[in-house]
Each structure stands twice: as C-alpha cells, then as structure tokens.
Amino acid sequence: MSEHAKRFERVAFFDDPVLVGARWWHPGAEAEIATDSRRKVMMILGGVIGIPVLCGLATTCDTEPGEADPMAGRTIGALELQRSQGWDVGATGALWGDKAGFVNTDLFGTQGWRARVATLARDLVAVDRHHAWQLPTLLQMPASPANASLARAIQPLRDRQVGQGWWIGGGLVRLLLLAPGAPEDLLIVLDLPGPIAVGAAAAMSRTHVPVWILDGCPHPRGTVPWQRTLGALLFFHQWLTAPQSGPAPAPHRPGVVVLDGNRLKAPSASANEFDNRSLARLPNAAALTSAGYHKVLLVTDGGKDRDDLNPQLAAWASAGIDIRLLSTDNFIGVMRHNGASTPPVELQPDEVDALFAASSEAPFDPTLFAPLGQAASQEREFWSSLAYGSRPAEPVHHGHVHSSAWRFSVRAVSVHTFGQVRYRSWVPWRSSSGSRSGSWGRSSGFGSG
Numbered sequence: 153m154s155e156h157a158k159r160f161e162r163v164a165f166f167d168d169p170v171l172v173g174a175r176w177w178h179p180g181a182e183a184e185i186a187t188d189s190r191r192k193v194m195m196i197l198g199g200v201i202g203i204p205v206l207c208g209l210a211t212t213c214d215t216e217p218g219e220a221d222p223m224a225g226r227t228i229g230a231l232e233l234q235r236s237q238g239w240d241v242g243a244t245g246a247l248w249g250d251k252a253g254f255v256n257t258d259l260f261g262t263q264g265w266r267a268r269v270a271t272l273a274r275d276l277v278a279v280d281r282h283h284a285w286q287l288p289t290l291l292q293m294p295a296s297p298a299n300a301s302l303a304r305a306i307q308p309l310r311d312r313q314v315g316q317g318w319w320i321g322g323g324l325v326r327l328l329l330l331a332p333g334a335p336e337d338l339l340i341v342l343d344l345p346g347p348i349a350v351g352a353a354a355a356m357s358r359t360h361v362p363v364w365i366l367d368g369c370p371h372p373r374g375t376v377p378w379q380r381t382l383g384a385l386l387f388f389h390q391w392l393t394a395p396q397s398g399p400a401p402a403p404h405r406p407g408v409v410v411l412d413g414n415r416l417k418a419p420s421a422s423a424n425e426f427d428n429r430s431l432a433r434l435p436n437a438a439a440l441t442s443a444g445y446h447k448v449l450l451v452t453d454g455g456k457d458r459d460d461l462n463p464q465l466a467a468w469a470s471a472g473i474d475i476r477l478l479s480t481d482n483f484i485g486v487m488r489h490n491g492a493s494t495p496p497v498e499l500q501p502d503e504v505d506a507l508f509a510a511s512s513e514a515p516f517d518p519t520l521f522a523p524l525g526q527a528a529s530q531e532r533e534f535w536s537s538l539a540y541g542s543r544p545a546e547p548v549h550h551g552h553v554h555s556s557a558w559r560f561s562v563r564a565v566s567v568h569t570f571g572q573v574r575y576r577s578w579v580p581w582r583s584s585s586g587s588r589s590g591s592w593g594r595s596s597g598f599g600s601g
Contacts, residue, residue, distance in 0.1 A: 230428045231289065234369050238298040242426070245301075246372035248379050253311030258387050261512045265386045269303045270295040272385060275393050281443050282363045282407040285435040290366035290382055290412075302370065309347055309383030315508065315515040317344065317351020317384075320483045322521030324352065324451070325359055326531065333535035339407060339445040343432075343452045343461065344480065346381025346412035352451075353410045354388040355518075360408040362392070365433065368415060371426040375419040378428065381412050391516075407443075409434070416458055431460040437471030447540050448475045455479060455580065474540050477580040483522035496523070 233241055240246060258265045268275060273291040277283070294303040328334045340360065342349045353362040370379035385392075411432045419425055440446075448468065450457060457465055457477065469475055486504055487496040499507075499520075507515040524531050 230426070230430075231367075231369060234293075234371070234428075235296070235298070239293060239296075239302045239369050240372050243372040247305055248370065248372050248374070248377070250377065250380075253309050253314075253380070254307040254383055255310045255387075255512070256307060257512050258308050258389060259391050259513050259516055262390070265308055265389050268389050269306060269386065272382075272389070275389065276362070276364065276385065278361045278363060278407070280361060280405075282361055285363050285365070285407075285409070285439065287365045287367040287433060290368055290378055291364060291385065293369045294382070306370075306379060306382055306386065308387035309380050310387055310512060310515075311347065311380075312508070313345060313347040313380075314351040314384050314387065316522070317348035317353075318355045318516050319486050319520055319522035320344075320348070320451075320480055321352035321355025322518070323483050323524055325356055326521055327524060327534055328359065331531050331534050335447045335535070335540055337444055337446045339409065339440060339448050341409040341411065341434075341448060341450045343411045343450060343458060344413045345453065346378070346414055347384040348453070348480070349410050349412060350381060350384035350388065351516075353408055354391055354516075355521075356408050357392055358518075359405065361405045363407045363409045365409060365411050367433065368412065368428055368430045371428050373422075373424055374426045374428040376412070376414050376417050376428050376430070378412070378414075381414075406445075413453060413458065416460060432458075432464075434461070434464045434468075437468045437473055440468065440473060441471070446473060448473055449538075450475060450477045451480065452477060453480050476538050476540065479580065482524055484526060485523060487521060487523050488517070489519040489521070495528075496521075 238244070257263060273288045273295065276291060277286055277288050293299050294306060324340065340356075342352050344352065346366075353360075356362075366378075366381060368376055368378045370377070370382060415430050415432060417429065419427055419429070440448075448465075450461075450465070452458070465475055486499045488499060489496055504515075507517075524534060
C-alpha cells in the first residue's frame with residue numbers, strides 16, 4: 153500500500169438516537185461485508201446496549217510490500233481498532249489539541265501519579281457488590297503495551313470543570329447526610345461531562361463507592377475528549393485510593409455510578425475526526441434490586457436523560473425502580489463549612505479565582521460545597537419534595553408545591569421514542585429561577601468539554 157493510501161475510508165455516517173457512529177471500510181478485498189459482521193459492528197438498536205460504538209478515521213498507514221493485511225475487507229469498531237493498533241491509530245505521534253488544564257502534579261501536589269498511570273483499573277475499580285456493573289475501558293487503556301505513548305502523554309487535569317464537580321459532589325453529600333428523609337435504598341447516577349462527573353464522584357467517595365462506566369478511549373482527533381476524563385482520574389488517584397473513613401464501612405457503602413456525559417457528543421463534519429463516541433450500559437433492574445436499590449437519583453447537566461439511557465431507565469421503571477432527575481443547574485455558588493454551629497459562608501468570585509491560583513488542593517478543600525438552590529430551606533425539604541413512591545401513574549400537567557423561595561415542579565409526563573422503546577419522563581426537581589450573586593452559577597454552565 154502506498155504511503156498516501158487511505159487505510160480507512162468513510163462509507164456511511166449516522167447520528168441519530170438509534171444508530172450512533174460512522175462506518176469505515178478497509179479496502180483491499182473485493183468481497184462484500186458479511187451480513188453478520190455488519191450487524192455486529194453497526195447495529196445498536198433501542199434496548200440493545202453494549203456493542204462497541206462505531207468509529208472511523210480517514211488516515212494513512214503503511215503496509216509492507218507483500219504483507220498480508222489483516223484488516224482488509226471489513227468494517228471495525230472504534231475500541232476494536234484502538235485495541236489492535238493503538239489508541240492513536242492514524243495519528244501516531246500526535247497529541248490532542250486542547251491541552252488547557254493539564255498539570256504535572258496531582259491533588260496533593262505530588263508526581264506520584266506517574267507510577268499509577270498503568271494501574272488505574274486495578275487501583276480504582278470497586279471489588280464490592282458493584283464490581284460486575286463496571287465498564288472501566290478508559291481506566292484500562294494506558295496499561296496496554298500498544299498504548300505506551302498514551303501512558304507517557306496523559307497528565308492530571310485540574311480545571312474549572314473538575315472543581316465544579318467537586319463542589320457539586322460536596323453538595324450531594326450534604327443533602328444525603330444533613331437533609332432529613334434521604335432514602336437508604338438510593339442509587340445515585342452521575343451523568344455529567346467527564347471531568348465534572350469524576351470531580352463529583354471524588355467528593356462523594358468518603359460516603360459512596362464510585363462505579364466507573366466509562367467505555368471509551370482518547371484519540372488525538374477524537375470526537376469525545378476522553379483524555380480529560382482520564383486526566384481527572386489521575387488527579388484524584390491518591391484521594392480515591394486513600395484509606396476510607398466515613399459513616400459506613402466501605403463494603404456497605406452505596407454506589408455512585410459515574411458516566412461521561414460527553415459520550416454522545418455531536419461530531420464535526422471533518423473527515424479526519426475519529427468517532428470515539430460510545431453508549432452507556434447500566435446494570436439491569438434485577439442487579440439493582442439484588443444489591444438493595446429501589447430508588448434512583450439521576451444527576452445530569454440537562455433537563456432530561458440522554459438518549460442512550462432512555463430504554464434502560466424505562467426497563468428500571470417497569471420493574472418498579474423509582475427514578476428522579478436532578479439537574480446540576482440547581483447547585484448555585486460555592487460555600488464553605490465553618491463548623492456545625494456556624495452557618496456556611498459563601499465565597500466571592502475573587503476568592504474562587506484565588507483558590508485556583510493557589511496550591512493543587514486548594515479548590516478541593518472538603519469543607520467546600522455547592523449548595524442546592526438559593527435558601528437552606530431547599531436542602532432541608534429536598535427529599536420530602538421529591539416524594540419517592542408517589543409518582544403519579546397517569547399523565548399530569550405541571551403542578552407546583554410552593555415554598556417561600558422555591559418550587560418543586562412535576563414535569564408533564566411525555567412519551568419519547570428511542571428505537572422501538574417508549575417511556576415516560578422521569579420526575580425532575582427544579583428550583584426557582586435566578587442565581588446566587590457573587591459566585592459561579594447557571595451562567596457559567598457545564599460545557600461539553
């Protein structure tokens with residue numbers, strides 16, 4: 153094959169809730185693609201989750217004269233391609249363009265993370281009742297001999313999204329520990345842009361066991377910036393692996409499922425973009441109930457669940473799992489605990505900026521958290537307002553339970569379609585509009601990275 157021959161050529165592109173990804177054909181054989189092969193690689197239909205996402209990169213790779221080409225005449229999935237030929241296939245030696253936020257030290261200001269790049273999966277994957285739920289593909293990638301250049305290139309990530317995640321996680325812990333009425337049989341699912349999700353899970357790791365469902369791999373030209381999620385994991389490695397102390401022994405702690413909300417990020421039109429998107433695969437309802445969970449709080453950065461979760465949440469709901477949705481838009485500002493008898497104090501924008509200009513651990517002080525809403529009453533009444541166990545069985549129009557500074561809104565039940573799966577919207581909690589002055593709030597947003 154000549155130096156400039158394209159080894160993978162895009163022949164089809166899909167971007168809808170049923171089929172995600174691009175189909176790339178490897179020339180070199182005249183035979184048609186076998187029906188079974190095409191189906192295994194391409195078809196991701198509603199309710200059938202877990203097939204590797206489709207991928208592609210129009211690129212140049214050499215084959216020695218006379219050498220048999222093992223890829224000839226077939227289509228291939230992104231993870232399969234990266235596992236067989238390396239994480240940077242088609243862009244060997246290149247690095248991702250966005251290097252903002254990557255640093256040389258971890259949370260504690262050390263470089264101990266360098267010795268742990270290849271052991272992330274072994275160090276961070278839970279070995280308790282949640283073990284079988286995990287998809288730690290991202291954590292495993294740097295350990296592969298084919299990905300030695302990834303292990304050398306990746307660094308810890310310390311940026312505003314990581315900080316926002318940490319503060320939101322602190323706010324969730326505050327709700328669980330201090331607000332009366334938190335259910336004991338509750339599973340929290342974090343479906344947030346990767347660095348935010350990792351930051352929140354790290355802040356919650358003293359009370360919850362992170363369950364990593366991160367089925368992707370970085371690429372220098374990838375659609376999904378998995379490298380930022382991986383960098384956030386490196387940043388918190390020592391914190392996540394430190395001896396745990398909390399209100400419950402580690403084996404009995406509830407789980408917090410961690411997803412990367414960027415996994416379905418819309419690709420650009422560039423032919424040189426590697427489509428490394430993926431679908432999240434959640435445990436089935438039987439696994440949840442056998443682990444003691446009957447309620448779910450989905451924490452997301454939008455007003456609804458993402459498309460790939462639709463059929464899975466529908467299956468949970470059909471099995472009696474009670475699901476609620478909480479948007480991170482409701483976590484407003486940054487506050488600091490000042491002891492049990494003293495009200496928390498709000499940080500001003502210049503104080504937040506000073507935290508990021510200081511030492512590595514400054515923005516991640518365990519006393520910092522993002523409060524829910526604009527008044528302490530919202531936190532105290534949060535669990536009762538969610539009303540687990542009383543979701544209306546029939547469609548309802550918007551109804552509001554008013555308090556002095558907030559409202560609980562029941563979204564009208566609607567029907568959506570994902571493939572052939574129909575489901576009803578999950579009941580969300582929303583605070584009133586407005587933002588807390590003097591700090592980051594809704595205006596800062598939670599971008600897709």
